[in-house]
Amino acid sequence: MTLLETRNLSKSFGGLQAIDKVSLKVEQNTIHGLIGPNGSGKSTFFNLLTGVYQPDDGSHINFDGVNITNSPAHAIAGLGLARTFQLLRLYGELSVLDNVMVGYHPHTKYGPLAPLFNGAAVRRQDKAVKEEMEELLEFIGLADHAEIPAAELSGGQRRLLALGRAIAMRPKMLLLDEPGAGLSPVNVDSLMSTIMTLKERYNLTIVVVEHILKVVMTTCDTISVLDHGQKISEGTPEFVKNDPAVVEAYLGREMADEDIRAAMDA
Amino acid sequence: MLFLSRIADLIEALAQRHRLLPWLLAYALLLTLPFILSTLFNDYLIDLANRACLFIMLAVGLNIVKGFCGQVTVGHIGLYAIGAVTSAVLSLEPGGFGGALGFGLSVWVSIPIAVIVTAFAGLIVGLPSVRLEGAYLALATLGLGESVRIFIAVTPALGSSTGLMMIPAPSIGSFVFDSFTSYYYLVMTAAVVGIYFSFAILRSATGRAFQAIREDTIAASVNGINVMKYKLLAFVLSAIYAGLAGALFAHMPPGYLHHNNFTVIEMVTLLLMVVLGGIGNVWGGVIGAIVVTIAYDQTKDLVVYFMDRPIVIQPLVFGLSMVLLVLFMPRGIGGWFEGVRRNRRFIQRSEEKLGDAARNS
Structure with a gap:
C-alpha cells in the first residue's frame, strides 16, 4: 500500500527551481532512501512534505489517503508524519523529558485552557504520558539524562533525542534528514541499528536522506536519486548503483566506472 | 544559600503530602502580613505591599508571553491601562467630574467585564506576533501600548489630564474594601491564585507548547503545535493577568487613576522585574516584582545636586541596573x-x- 505519494511536486525560490516536478511513491513499511549531491533539493523536499514550505501550484501531496498539499505543518504532524532535522532543532533549554513530551503534543487529549478549568484531568493525563515517555527514553538510552537540559547533551545523545522526539509523536511515517551526520562510523552503525529496531517496534515507514552511501545501500528497500531538483533515478540499491545517470550526477561524465564502484562500496 | 535550599526541600516534602499544602500554608502566612507591617512599621508599607501584589500579577502575566512563549512585548502596560480605565469608567456614577464617563455598574460586574475587554485587547496586541519577531515585535507592541496611554491622556471622558477620581471601592454587603488592609486581602488573594494558575499552565501541554515555540518555532510546528494559535493564546492569557491587575488598581484606595501610571517608564520597571527575577521563571518574577517595587519606592525621591541644581536620578539608576543585569546576570x-x-x-x-x-x- 502506498503511504505517501507526490505528483509534480515543485518549488522555486525566485529564479531557482529547487524541486522540479518530482513524483514519488513510498510504500508502507519500507525504508526509502533519498540521495543526491549537495544542493540537489533533498532537504527542500522534506520541508515541502512537512509543510515548512508551501509547494508551487500544480503540486500534489497525498499522505495516508489525505491530500496535504497546502496543509499547515501542525496539521500534517497531526496526521502522523514526523521528521527530524539535519541541524536537530532540539528545545535546548527544555529538559530531555520535556523535549519528548512536546513530541507527544498531537495526542494531547485536553484543550489548551484545561489547566485553568480542569487541573485534575491535566495532571492525570500528564502522569500517564510521562510514564510512557520515560519508557521511550529508557529504550533509546537517555533515561539517565531525563532531567538535563537538551543543550547539555553530547552530540550523539542529541541525535538520539531528536529521534526520540519524533517517535514520541507516534508517527506512521518518519522522515530522517541525515541522521548520521557528524557521527563516527561506529556510532553511525549503532544509530542505524537503533533506527531499525524502532521501525520494527513502532511499525514505521521511513524516508531517509543520507550522505553516507554505505548506510543507504545496506538499509534501504528503494532509493530515489535527486539532482538539481529532479528525480533522475529510482529503484533497488543495486539498480541505482549501476545507473549511469546517477554515476554522472555524482562524479561527472569523465569518471571511470571502476572508481565509482569503489567509492560506493567504501 | 543552604537555607534557601532547605526551604525548597521542605516545600517539596509538604507537596508530597498534598499538592495544595504549601500553597495554603503560604496563603495563611501572607494573611498575617498586614498585622506584622502595621505593628512593626506603619500602614504605608501595606499600601506598598498592595502595589507589589499588582506588579506580581503583571510580572507573572508578562512571564507567560515573554518568558514561556518568548514573544518580546513592550505593550503590557497598555493592557494594564485598558483594564484599569474600563473597570473605572464602568463603575463610576454617571455625570462625574470633568465630563468623565460613568455607567454606575457594581464593581463586581465591572472587573470581570474589564478583564474580558483586556483579553480582547491582548489578542490585538498579539496579532503582530504572527508576522514579527524580536525587536520588530517589541516596536509594534510598544506603539500599541503607548497609544493606549495617549488616547487616555487626550480623552476627557476617560480622565484626560485630571485623571479619574472617586472610583468606588468594592464591597460585600456593608463591608467595604476601602482601607489598605482590607484591600490587601483582595489583591493578595488574586496574586496567589494568579501565581498558582501560571504554574498550572507551565506544567501542562499548553506550557510545553509555549516553551517549544520559544525555543524553536519551526520544530514546534513540525511537532504538531499550532504556532499562531498558541502565540495568541499566550498574549490573551497574559492580558487577563494585566486586565485583572489594572482593574484592581483602579478600585484600590484612594480610588484615583491617572495616565501617568501607564508610561513607558512603568513598562521598563515591569521589564526590570521580569529580567531581575529571571525570564521564564515564575518565582523569579514574583521576587523581582517585590524587590523592584520596594527599590522603586525607596529611590523615587533620590535627588543628586549638580551645580546646585537637583537631578532626579531614579530613571538613571533603573536603566543602569537593567543594563548591568542583562550583562552580568542574564538569567536573573x-x-x-x-x-x-x-x-x-x-x-x-x-x-x-x-x-x-x-x-x-
Whole structure:
C-alpha cells in the first residue's frame, strides 16, 4: 500500500527551481532512501512534505489517503508524519523529558485552557504520558539524562533525542534528514541499528536522506536519486548503483566506472 | 544559600503530602502580613505591599508571553491601562467630574467585564506576533501600548489630564474594601491564585507548547503545535493577568487613576522585574516584582545636586541596573537559584550512585 505519494511536486525560490516536478511513491513499511549531491533539493523536499514550505501550484501531496498539499505543518504532524532535522532543532533549554513530551503534543487529549478549568484531568493525563515517555527514553538510552537540559547533551545523545522526539509523536511515517551526520562510523552503525529496531517496534515507514552511501545501500528497500531538483533515478540499491545517470550526477561524465564502484562500496 | 535550599526541600516534602499544602500554608502566612507591617512599621508599607501584589500579577502575566512563549512585548502596560480605565469608567456614577464617563455598574460586574475587554485587547496586541519577531515585535507592541496611554491622556471622558477620581471601592454587603488592609486581602488573594494558575499552565501541554515555540518555532510546528494559535493564546492569557491587575488598581484606595501610571517608564520597571527575577521563571518574577517595587519606592525621591541644581536620578539608576543585569546576570535571580538546585541534585544523585557501586562491589 502506498503511504505517501507526490505528483509534480515543485518549488522555486525566485529564479531557482529547487524541486522540479518530482513524483514519488513510498510504500508502507519500507525504508526509502533519498540521495543526491549537495544542493540537489533533498532537504527542500522534506520541508515541502512537512509543510515548512508551501509547494508551487500544480503540486500534489497525498499522505495516508489525505491530500496535504497546502496543509499547515501542525496539521500534517497531526496526521502522523514526523521528521527530524539535519541541524536537530532540539528545545535546548527544555529538559530531555520535556523535549519528548512536546513530541507527544498531537495526542494531547485536553484543550489548551484545561489547566485553568480542569487541573485534575491535566495532571492525570500528564502522569500517564510521562510514564510512557520515560519508557521511550529508557529504550533509546537517555533515561539517565531525563532531567538535563537538551543543550547539555553530547552530540550523539542529541541525535538520539531528536529521534526520540519524533517517535514520541507516534508517527506512521518518519522522515530522517541525515541522521548520521557528524557521527563516527561506529556510532553511525549503532544509530542505524537503533533506527531499525524502532521501525520494527513502532511499525514505521521511513524516508531517509543520507550522505553516507554505505548506510543507504545496506538499509534501504528503494532509493530515489535527486539532482538539481529532479528525480533522475529510482529503484533497488543495486539498480541505482549501476545507473549511469546517477554515476554522472555524482562524479561527472569523465569518471571511470571502476572508481565509482569503489567509492560506493567504501 | 543552604537555607534557601532547605526551604525548597521542605516545600517539596509538604507537596508530597498534598499538592495544595504549601500553597495554603503560604496563603495563611501572607494573611498575617498586614498585622506584622502595621505593628512593626506603619500602614504605608501595606499600601506598598498592595502595589507589589499588582506588579506580581503583571510580572507573572508578562512571564507567560515573554518568558514561556518568548514573544518580546513592550505593550503590557497598555493592557494594564485598558483594564484599569474600563473597570473605572464602568463603575463610576454617571455625570462625574470633568465630563468623565460613568455607567454606575457594581464593581463586581465591572472587573470581570474589564478583564474580558483586556483579553480582547491582548489578542490585538498579539496579532503582530504572527508576522514579527524580536525587536520588530517589541516596536509594534510598544506603539500599541503607548497609544493606549495617549488616547487616555487626550480623552476627557476617560480622565484626560485630571485623571479619574472617586472610583468606588468594592464591597460585600456593608463591608467595604476601602482601607489598605482590607484591600490587601483582595489583591493578595488574586496574586496567589494568579501565581498558582501560571504554574498550572507551565506544567501542562499548553506550557510545553509555549516553551517549544520559544525555543524553536519551526520544530514546534513540525511537532504538531499550532504556532499562531498558541502565540495568541499566550498574549490573551497574559492580558487577563494585566486586565485583572489594572482593574484592581483602579478600585484600590484612594480610588484615583491617572495616565501617568501607564508610561513607558512603568513598562521598563515591569521589564526590570521580569529580567531581575529571571525570564521564564515564575518565582523569579514574583521576587523581582517585590524587590523592584520596594527599590522603586525607596529611590523615587533620590535627588543628586549638580551645580546646585537637583537631578532626579531614579530613571538613571533603573536603566543602569537593567543594563548591568542583562550583562552580568542574564538569567536573573531565578535562573541562578535554579542552577544551584540542579547542581545540588546532580551531586546528590552521583553520591547515591557511588554508594550503590560501593555496596555492590
